[in-house]
Amino acid sequence: MADTGAVAARRCDSCSSSSVSMETISGLTELEDLEKIYQQLCAEEKEVEAELDRLVGQEGTIHTKMLALQRMGPNLQLIGGDASQLSGMITFTCSLAENVSSKVRQLDLAKTRLYNVIQRTDDILDLKFCSDGVQTALRNEDYEQAAAHIHRYLSLDQSVIELSRQGEESSAVDASLVMLQEAEQKLKVIVAEKLDEAVAAVDLAQVERFFKIFPLLGLHQQGLARFGQYLCSQLASKAEENLLLATGGELGEKRALMIFADTLTLLLEGIARVIETHQPIVETYYGPGHLYTLITHLQQECDRQAQKIVDKFIQQRGYHNKFQIVQSSMMKSLPGERIEPRELDPVLAEVTLMNARAELYLRFLRRRMTADFEVGDAQSITQEHQQNVEKLLKHCLLSTTMQELIGYYIPMEEYYMRESVNKAVAMDSYEKGQLTSSMVDDCFYIVKKCISRALSSSSIDCLCAMINHANSVLESDFREVLYNKLRQGFPATTLQDIQRGVSSAVSLMQSSLQQGKFNTLGIESTENAKAAFLNDCCKLFSQGGGSGDQAKIESCLSDLVNTSTKFKDLLQEGLTELNTTAIKPQVKPWISSFLVISHNIEEEEFNDYEANDPWVQQVIINLEQLMAEFKMALSPVIYDHLTSRMTTLISSEMEKTVLKCSFSRLGGLQFDKELRSLVAYLTTVTTWTIRDKFARLTQMATILNLERVTEILDYWGPNSGPLTWRLTPAEVRQVLALRIDFRSEDIKRLRL
Amino acid sequence: MSMEDYDYLFKIVLIGNAGVGKTCLVRRFTQGLFPPGQGATIGVDFMIKTVEIKGEKVKLQIWDTAGQERFRSITQSYYRSANALILTYDITCEDSFRCLPEWLREIEQYANNQVVTILVGNKIDLAEKREVLRQRAEDFAEAQSMLYLETSAKESDNVEKLFLDLACELIREAKQNKLDNNDTAPMPGEGKTISYLSCCSLN
Numbered sequence: 031m032a033d034t035g036a037v038a039a040r041r042c043d044s045c046s047s048s049s050v051s052m053e054t055i056s057g058l059t060e061l062e063d064l065e066k067i068y069q070q071l072c073a074e075e076k077e078v079e080a081e082l083d084r085l086v087g088q089e090g091t092i093h094t095k096m097l098a099l100q101r102m103g104p105n106l107q108l109i110g111g112d113a114s115q116l117s118g119m120i121t122f123t124c125s126l127a128e129n130v131s132s133k134v135r136q137l138d139l140a141k142t143r144l145y146n147v148i149q150r151t152d153d154i155l156d157l158k159f160c161s162d163g164v165q166t167a168l169r170n171e172d173y174e175q176a177a178a179h180i181h182r183y184l185s186l187d188q189s190v191i192e193l194s195r196q197g198e199e200s201s202a203v204d205a206s207l208v209m210l211q212e213a214e215q216k217l218k219v220i221v222a223e224k225l226d227e228a229v230a231a232v233d234l235a236q237v238e239r240f241f242k243i244f245p246l247l248g249l250h251q252q253g254l255a256r257f258g259q260y261l262c263s264q265l266a267s268k269a270e271e272n273l274l275l276a277t278g279g280e281l282g283e284k285r286a287l288m289i290f291a292d293t294l295t296l297l298l299e300g301i302a303r304v305i306e307t308h309q310p311i312v313e314t315y316y317g318p319g320h321l322y323t324l325i326t327h328l329q330q331e332c333d334r335q336a337q338k339i340v341d342k343f344i345q346q347r348g349y350h351n352k353f354q355i356v357q358s359s360m361m362k363s364l365p366g367e368r369i370e371p372r373e374l375d376p377v378l379a380e381v382t383l384m385n386a387r388a389e390l391y392l393r394f395l396r397r398r399m400t401a402d403f404e405v406g407d408a409q410s411i412t413q414e415h416q417q418n419v420e421k422l423l424k425h426c427l428l429s430t431t432m433q434e435l436i437g438y439y440i441p442m443e444e445y446y447m448r449e450s451v452n453k454a455v456a457m458d459s460y461e462k463g464q465l466t467s468s469m470v471d472d473c474f475y476i477v478k479k480c481i482s483r484a485l486s487s488s489s490i491d492c493l494c495a496m497i498n499h500a501n502s503v504l505e506s507d508f509r510e511v512l513y514n515k516l517r518q519g520f521p522a523t524t525l526q527d528i529q530r531g532v533s534s535a536v537s538l539m540q541s542s543l544q545q546g547k548f549n550t551l552g553i554e555s556t557e558n559a560k561a562a563f564l565n566d567c568c569k570l571f572s573q574g575g576g577s578g579d580q581a582k583i584e585s586c587l588s589d590l591v592n593t594s595t596k597f598k599d600l601l602q603e604g605l606t607e608l609n610t611t612a613i614k615p616q617v618k619p620w621i622s623s624f625l626v627i628s629h630n631i632e633e634e635e636f637n638d639y640e641a642n643d644p645w646v647q648q649v650i651i652n653l654e655q656l657m658a659e660f661k662m663a664l665s666p667v668i669y670d671h672l673t674s675r676m677t678t679l680i681s682s683e684m685e686k687t688v689l690k691c692s693f694s695r696l697g698g699l700q701f702d703k704e705l706r707s708l709v710a711y712l713t714t715v716t717t718w719t720i721r722d723k724f725a726r727l728t729q730m731a732t733i734l735n736l737e738r739v740t741e742i743l744d745y746w747g748p749n750s751g752p753l754t755w756r757l758t759p760a761e762v763r764q765v766l767a768l769r770i771d772f773r774s775e776d777i778k779r780l781r782l
Numbered sequence: 783m784s785m786e787d788y789d790y791l792f793k794i795v796l797i798g799n800a801g802v803g804k805t806c807l808v809r810r811f812t813q814g815l816f817p818p819g820q821g822a823t824i825g826v827d828f829m830i831k832t833v834e835i836k837g838e839k840v841k842l843q844i845w846d847t848a849g850q851e852r853f854r855s856i857t858q859s860y861y862r863s864a865n866a867l868i869l870t871y872d873i874t875c876e877d878s879f880r881c882l883p884e885w886l887r888e889i890e891q892y893a894n895n896q897v898v899t900i901l902v903g904n905k906i907d908l909a910e911k912r913e914v915l916r917q918r919a920e921d922f923a924e925a926q927s928m929l930y931l932e933t934s935a936k937e938s939d940n941v942e943k944l945f946l947d948l949a950c951e952l953i954r955e956a957k958q959n960k961l962d963n964n965d966t967a968p969m970p971g972e973g974k975t976i977s978y979l980s981c982c983s984l985n
């Protein structure tokens with residue numbers, strides 16, 4: 031153990047003397063150990079020798095290096111001297127620079143002070159100039175000049191003025207200040223008086239003259255208030271005059287119907303014009319953001335005058351009275367005082383027009399105020415300004431008054447719609463040659479009219495409410511009428527009338543959605559119709575409506591689309607009934623008469639059939655007559671649906687019948703000819719592809735035409751080519767068995 | 783025709799006096815915020831939120847109505863097609879509670895008889911100002927066969943629960959209706975049992 035430790039120690043320090051100490055050696059007693067140590071020392075010796083050789087070998091290079099170093103000695107001394115010289119120079123430059131920069135700083139400070147001094151002197155000079163100038167200007171009644179001086183004085187730095195009062199010139203400055211302050215007060219009084227005088231004298235030029243002076247004196251709010259007052263009094267007298275004219279009669283019948291809407295329009299247009307005219311002056315002399323204040327003043331007068339007009343409207347048109355009658359007759363169907371829907375027409379039209387005008391006016395105000403704020407607000411209009419605008423517009427009396435009017439309008443319009451629809455249903459009549467009875471056109475005309483009128487109010491909530499009501503009337507009342515008629519038993523002719531009703535209901539649904547645009551897209555286009563109508567609405571509301579408004583209209587309209595789907599379901603229901611009650615009983619015997627005609631025929635009979643068609647021509651003639659009746663009476667879309675159902679019926683009846691017959695080779699050929707004629711005819715009467723419906727029958731004819739049983743394999747399985755078999759192998763066998771000349775063993779043996 | 787991505791679509795209409803917190807409840811639910819100082823609602827506001835309940839996508843169309851009398855006729859036009867009504871009052875305002883019978887008459891008159899109605903007492907964060915005791919409201923709701931829930935739009939208490947429970951109830955009724963339609967003719971609104979909602983309580 032101990033010696034391995036010793037060996038390890040040696041490795042750590044290879045360059046020093048041997049790792050084996052003298053003590054260790056002298057302590058050794060065993061020969062074996064001695065030999066081991068000896069070996070070790072020998073190896074060490076060798077290593078040391080090699081190391082020595084290597085070091086001696088390096089001597090030459092070291093020597094050359096030493097020589098080179100010796101040569102460099104003097105140069106190094108030179109560099110040292112240069113370096114200390116450079117350092118001295120740098121220190122010098124540095125202190126010099128510091129010296130200079132502190133002087134510059136001092137200069138800078140001096141300059142700033144000088145500036146301030148100049149500014150203050152200027153101010154003091156201005157102060158003097160102003161105080162002198164204001165006196166002269168006042169004396170000359172040049173109020174603009176005087177106000178300009180005061181404005182200059184007000185914009186002086188007040189602290190500077192304070193400081194100046196402590197200087198040598200203090201008494202002079204003080205005097206000027208006192209004089210200016212006095213002049214300011216005096217001017218304020220004069221300007222206010224003069225403006226009042228001008229207002230009283232209705233002298234617009236003078237009013238504007240003094241209005242412009244107010245902001246120079248820092249009296250923005252006062253100026254706007256007084257000017258607003260002036261404009262309001264102007265508006266008021268004009269409005270009163272107009273209202274008097276309106277209620278005085280003496281108007282043409284036609285204009286009289288809309289007189290309150292007209293009067294309101296005059297008022298609102300008048301205000302808009304006032305704003306338009308005076309906006310530049312406010313902007314120029316008061317700066318941006320002040321139009322809002324002026325409009326706030328004007329709106330008060332607008333509210334007052336609009337209220338008067340609306341009050342008169344309510345009174346003279348008996349608006350509330352009408353509403354109450356409508357309400358009570360809608361609540362209970364008891365016989366009480368009733369109003370003819372027709373009587374409501376004018377007042378409903380007038381009230382929607384009034385609201386539309388108010389909306390237009392409020393939109394105008396919003397645009398103007400927002401634009402004015404946007405000039406002043408740093409980036410976009412501030413939240414606070416935006417809120418002010420919205421608050422003014424949404425909660426002004428004009429808005430709430432209109433909301434109230436619309437609140438009464440909606441039930442009255444609803445009543446109008448329900449009553450008129452009921453009436454149209456009650457007076458339903460059918461003229462020969464028409465596709466629909468009168469009720470259908472009438473009902474949709476009414477609904478369309480009511481929605482259009484609501485739309486013309488420009489109120490989105492009003493429009494949505496009427497769409498909701500229209501939907502309710504159509505979905506419950508009108509649909510119920512149609513449904514009940516459908517349920518009243520099915521004599522074929524009445525039934526056709528109903529078909530007409532429903533079908534036109536569906537297509538009218540769409541055109542009513544499209545606001546009278548002609549719809550060529552057919553029955554599946556309700557979505558498109560909705561989009562188109564929505565588009566129209568959007569255009570109408572584009573200035574005011576946000577995306578929320580659009581979502582509202584869209585949602586209400588999609589309910590209408592759902593109703594349209596319910597009408598379509600009703601139509602399908604009706605068609606099914608019509609098919610089973612009016613078509614099936616007639617068509618079925620025509621088809622089954624096929625059984626009577628033998629198809630187990632030989633050459634002679636085949637030729638006979640060729641000359642005198644035994645069956646198919648008569649069937650075609652019969653169908654032609656039946657379809658002609660429907661074609662005349664039904665709308666094209668419905669007619670198409672019906673023919674589709676009829677062809678389905680024919681093909682399934684044919685199939686059943688054929689399977690009951692037996693065929694010879696020529697009989698099969700005969701059947702093939704007959705089927706071709708039938709399909710050719712049916713193709714001409716419907717736009718649907720009927721080949722598909724007759725695919726199974728055609729394949730049956732193919733089978734009945736085969737020469738031999740095994741020939742089927744030319745058409746079957748891998749040989750079928752483009753033909754897709756609609757018949758199962760079992761059915762193929764069944765059809766093959768109809769041929770009397772095919773042996774059943776052959777058929778059984780077939781591998782299908 | 784675009785196939786929209788949802789399994790159910792329900793219309794929910796909020797009604798109740800002005801100022802009880804209808805708009806705040808809707809904003810809290812749809813936008814997750816308590817709006818500071820917005821003005822009273824004008825007419826109706828419309829918002830949509832799609833939620834997922836037990837793996838089914840439910841699109842909620844929420845109509846927030848104005849409480850003032852002058853908007854009543856606009857509001858009324860939305861009752862008929864509503865699947866659910868949230869009748870809201872303010873627990874710190876006795877007056878808003880006393881108006882409830884009037885609102886119930888409106889519902890009776892205009893809503894379809896399958897509508898699910900839930901009574902909501904809002905502003906429970908203002909416990910110290912409470913004027914309507916919980917028990918009283920619960921009794922009232924029970925007598926009228928309505929569900930009852932107390933909420934705070936401000937503290938977001940029970941707001942999610944309100945709408946999600948309602949959605950669950952509507953899904954349940956929709957499924958029930960489908961079943962009924964499949965065997966016998968449905969008798970809408972009759973014998974409807976009112977169960978307290980528990981199908982999707984929230985964590």
Ligand SMILES: Nc1nc2c(ncn2[C@@H]2O[C@H](COP(=O)(O)OP(=O)(O)O)[C@@H](O)[C@H]2O)c(=O)[nH]1
Nearest residue numbers: 800801802803804805806905907908934935936
């Ligand atoms: N403390 C408290 N205030 C509420 C709460 N919900 C609404 N409010 C306040 O009640 C007022 C009316 O709320 P709003 O949602 O506009 O009522 P709405 O007229 O029913 O739509 C607002 O000032 C809201 O800040 C609530 O949960 N707690």
Ligand SMILES: [Mg+2]
Nearest residue numbers: 804805822823
């Ligand atoms: Mg609200």
